[in-house]
Amino acid sequence: MTTTMAPRRSAPRLxxxxxLRQHRRLNVHRTLxxxxxxxxxVVQVYPLAWLFLTSVRTEQDFANGDPFGLPTGFTLENxxxxxxxxxLALNILNSFIVTSGAIVLIVVLGMMAAYALQVLGFxxxxxxxxxxxxxxxxxxxxxxxxxxxxxxAVNLLDTYQSIIIPLAGFSLPMxxxxxxxxxxxxxxxxxxxxxxxxxxxxRIFAQITFPLSLNTIVTxxxxxSIFIWNDFIFANTFVLSDGLKTIPLGLxxxxxxxxKVDWTATFAAVCVSITPLLLAFLxxxxxxxxxxxSGGSKG
Amino acid sequence: xxxxxxRLSVLIFLVxxxxxxxxxxxxxILQSLFLSFFQWDGVTDMQFVGxxxxxxxxxxxxxxxxxxxxxxxxxxxxxxxQLGGALLVASLLTMLRRGRELVKTLYLLPAxxxxxxxxxxxxxxxxxxxxxxxNRGLELIxxxxxQTAWLSDVGTVLAAVSVPEGWxxxxxxxxxxxxxxxxxPQELEEAAKLDGASWWQTFWRIKFPHIRPVWITTTIIATTxxxxxxxxxxxxxNGGPGQASELLTTYMYKTAxxxxxxxxxxxxxxxxxxxxxxxxxxxxxxxxxxxDA
Numbered sequence: 009m010t011t012t013m014a015p016r017r018s019a020p021r022l023x024x025x026x027x028l029r030q031h032r033r034l035n036v037h038r039t040l041x042x043x044x045x046x047x048x049x050v051v052q053v054y055p056l057a058w059l060f061l062t063s064v065r066t067e068q069d070f071a072n073g074d075p076f077g078l079p080t081g082f083t084l085e086n087x088x089x090x091x092x093x094x095x096l097a098l099n100i101l102n103s104f105i106v107t108s109g110a111i112v113l114i115v116v117l118g119m120m121a122a123y124a125l126q127v128l129g130f131x132x133x134x135x136x137x138x139x140x141x142x143x144x145x146x147x148x149x150x151x152x153x154x155x156x157x158x159x160x161a162v163n164l165l166d167t168y169q170s171i172i173i174p175l176a177g178f179s180l181p182m183x184x185x186x187x188x189x190x191x192x193x194x195x196x197x198x199x200x201x202x203x204x205x206x207x208x209x210x211r212i213f214a215q216i217t218f219p220l221s222l223n224t225i226v227t228x229x230x231x232x233s234i235f236i237w238n239d240f241i242f243a244n245t246f247v248l249s250d251g252l253k254t255i256p257l258g259l260x261x262x263x264x265x266x267x268k269v270d271w272t273a274t275f276a277a278v279c280v281s282i283t284p285l286l287l288a289f290l291x292x293x294x295x296x297x298x299x300x301x302s303g304g305s306k307g
Numbered sequence: 308x309x310x311x312x313x314r315l316s317v318l319i320f321l322v323x324x325x326x327x328x329x330x331x332x333x334x335x336i337l338q339s340l341f342l343s344f345f346q347w348d349g350v351t352d353m354q355f356v357g358x359x360x361x362x363x364x365x366x367x368x369x370x371x372x373x374x375x376x377x378x379x380x381x382x383x384x385x386x387x388x389q390l391g392g393a394l395l396v397a398s399l400l401t402m403l404r405r406g407r408e409l410v411k412t413l414y415l416l417p418a419x420x421x422x423x424x425x426x427x428x429x430x431x432x433x434x435x436x437x438x439x440x441x442n443r444g445l446e447l448i449x450x451x452x453x454q455t456a457w458l459s460d461v462g463t464v465l466a467a468v469s470v471p472e473g474w475x476x477x478x479x480x481x482x483x484x485x486x487x488x489x490x491x492p493q494e495l496e497e498a499a500k501l502d503g504a505s506w507w508q509t510f511w512r513i514k515f516p517h518i519r520p521v522w523i524t525t526t527i528i529a530t531t532x533x534x535x536x537x538x539x540x541x542x543x544x545n546g547g548p549g550q551a552s553e554l555l556t557t558y559m560y561k562t563a564x565x566x567x568x569x570x571x572x573x574x575x576x577x578x579x580x581x582x583x584x585x586x587x588x589x590x591x592x593x594x595x596x597x598x599d600a
């Protein structure tokens with residue numbers, strides 16, 4: 009594609025350089041744009057920087073200080089208080105269990121459904137696609153009361169599964185559509201050649217489709233991890249015992265547990281809770297940004 | 308279609324995902340529909356009331372209508388911040404030469420943070436006593452007269468609980484729109500500029516029509532997400548003071564799990580679904596028709 013476009017693109021460049029004045033105006037314009045973008049980014053990120061700064065302030069400094077001021081001292085004491093008051097470590101472990109359980113389901117089942125819909129194909133596949141589309145549009149709140157009743161009937165309330173099932177179920181459609189739109193680009197010939205060599209649908213899935221899907225898997229994992237790690241509504245509805253609470257619920261307990269809110273310790277806990285995702289995000293941010301933008305434009 | 312596939316192989320790949328999806332999503336939708344025709348507290352016998360819940364909701368329940376109007380306000384604020392902000396930053400970004408990747412990463416950061424953490428953060432930002440970030444900022448730029456307790460003032464609370472939601476996802480929509488803007492062919496833009504089109508004309512006549520399909524998708528995602536917004540209002544104010552920041556979702560949650568009125572809560576939930584479907588229909592109708600004109 010780029011080779012066919014190259015000659016056409018170079019055509020306007022043959023014209024002489026633009027006059028100097030226009031050039032300068034362009035530069036002023038660019039500088040202004042940079043300044044505006046920088047301002048917007050500062051406003052966007054400042055609350056987060058403030059969150060972090062507060063977590064290393066002394067309590068005294070926080071109580072009297074100007075919220076815009078830099079901390080007068082640096083302390084990690086808030087962090088030790090955060091770990092000693094709550095169940096922070098246990099909450100993080102629970103979040104890992106729930107997130108990995110749901111993610112495995114979303115990836116494996118998403119690939120399987122996309123393979124059946126896009127590669128195998130069958131009569132009625134349009135109808136099945138339509139069914140999955142419902143899950144994207146419908147708000148999750150519709151499932152709260154019925155699932156609560158169903159879980160109570162089969163003794164699933166207050167378990168890891170009770171959160172994993174709806175989280176995976178509601179994220180499945182997006183995963184299926186991401187995988188399907190990728191499978192569209194695998195050339196038919198690849199499959200036909202494999203079929204001629206006698207490979208059945210299972211071998212083709214295991215040896216061709218799955219290995220080719222790795223990039224899409226990274227995307228699906230990253231995008232869904234954010235939403236699942238941070239889920240509040242399902243965990244808040246279905247989990248009652250302290251031992252199963254995930255990070256968002258654990259954080260919420262900080263207020264109740266201490267009567268008077270210990271803000272600096274709470275902010276330290278918040279910082280700890282966002283660290284795993286933040287690290288993953290900063291390391292994999294190319295893959296994630298790619299996934300988020302392509303997911304939207306194909307949806 | 309693969310030549311060597313059997314009916315069995317299709318079923319093996321399709322049934323497990325469908326099963327999970329049916330248990331978690333499809334069945335609950337049907338159950339909610341069913342429950343919405345009953346009166347039930349979860350303990351005593353279910354009582355069939357026909358359309359009674361719906362009639363009460365639409366004609367007798369003032370809280371419902373307050374919540375509905377609040378939901379629309381919440382939606383408008385979220386859409387302005389998310390879509391307006393996203394389009395503005397995305398088009399500014401295409402004009403930058405350096406630092407695009409950095410801006411993208413920083414701008415997306417709030418999306419990574421849990422709603423509970425965001426609720427804590429904004430509780431402090433809005434605080435009046437001691438002055439939080441917002442009130443202190445107003446004082447610094449000489450607008451100290453505007454200081455208020457944003458979360459307990461009936462006039463500001465709805466905006467105050469909507470802004471964090473808009474703030475947190477604007478980066479996500481910016482990425483989507485930015486990717487679409489980059490895909491607009493350079494030749495078109497250059498040709499328009501050679502013909503003397505202004506920046507504004509190039510944007511509205513050339514670029515925007517090109518990204519319209521993505522814009523429609525983004526609008527639909529943002530709208531359905533805003534209509535299901537729950538966490539931040541629930542955590543920040545729990546609908547208060549009074550019903551000033553009550554959304555349909557928080558009202559439904561309280562009806563179900565505080566008043567344990569499962570039947571009526573399901574009626575509200577069904578209404579929220581219908582509201583989402585109507586919104587999607589309207590968006591498609593309005594934005595598509597403009598495209599044909």
